[in-house]
Amino acid sequence: MNINQEINKIQEMAQSSKKLKFAIQSARELVRNHPDNLDAWTTLISAEMATPEEDYENASKHLFEAYNKFPDNSVLFALGIYLSASFFCPLEEKNVAEIESKIDEMDNKSKGIVYFTLAEFYLLNKNPEQYESYLLKAINVYSEFPRYYLDLGLFYISNNNEEGKLYIKKGLDKVRGCFSESARINVTFTLYSFIDEIIGGLYLFDENYKELKELSS
Numbered sequence: 001m002n003i004n005q006e007i008n009k010i011q012e013m014a015q016s017s018k019k020l021k022f023a024i025q026s027a028r029e030l031v032r033n034h035p036d037n038l039d040a041w042t043t044l045i046s047a048e049m050a051t052p053e054e055d056y057e058n059a060s061k062h063l064f065e066a067y068n069k070f071p072d073n074s075v076l077f078a079l080g081i082y083l084s085a086s087f088f089c090p091l092e093e094k095n096v097a098e099i100e101s102k103i104d105e106m107d108n109k110s111k112g113i114v115y116f117t118l119a120e121f122y123l124l125n126k127n128p129e130q131y132e133s134y135l136l137k138a139i140n141v142y143s144e145f146p147r148y149y150l151d152l153g154l155f156y157i158s159n160n161n162e163e164g165k166l167y168i169k170k171g172l173d174k175v176r177g178c179f180s181e182s183a184r185i186n187v188t189f190t191l192y193s194f195i196d197e198i199i200g201g202l203y204l205f206d207e208n209y210k211e212l213k214e215l216s217s
């Protein structure tokens with residue numbers, strides 16, 4: 001079995017909750033056997049991030065390890081920062097300058113993820129001016145993701161700023177698809193689909209879309 005066949009088999013197993021642990025074990029073995037293959041690393045990371053296990057801590061660790069091997073793939077670093085800050089190791093003010101020092105080396109999509117992560121940090125620390133500033137930076141460098149617009153629109157509406165409706169409309173215009181809890185869209189789970197759906201908001205639940213549509217009118 002060649003590496004592409006192994007990857008396909010692991011990805012198939014990772015779609016089943018009963019086989020997910022075995023998929024992760026197989027993906028770790030794959031990385032040990034092919035440490036210089038980016039697809040092997042992303043297969044492992046994707047399996048670790050898959051529901052219902054959601055091992056974001058190990059996924060983040062492996063994202064940073066992969067980034068050290070493949071420094072041109074800045075999305076690995078950006079997603080590692082997001083997972084770490086959002087799920088198990090909140091950022092501190094001292095981390096911000098260190099993270100920002102790497103931004104110039106990144107592609108625009110990665111920059112947007114990092115700016116969004118920093119915006120969430122400032123929201124958590126009750127600094128609305130910086131929250132707004134970093135969401136605007138995320139929109140400026142990567143305008144394709146609806147969530148940056150939607151979160152900024154909701155922030156403006158909560159502060160009685162009518163401009164919020166405009167941002168929500170812009171965000172909804174960028175949504176690619178909606179799904180219900182009972183009929184989720186058929187997307188193979190990968191770290192890239194996580195970025196598009198969870199961070200980017202390219203796909204929304206029907207109810208969320210309708211609620212946002214009402215807010216924008």
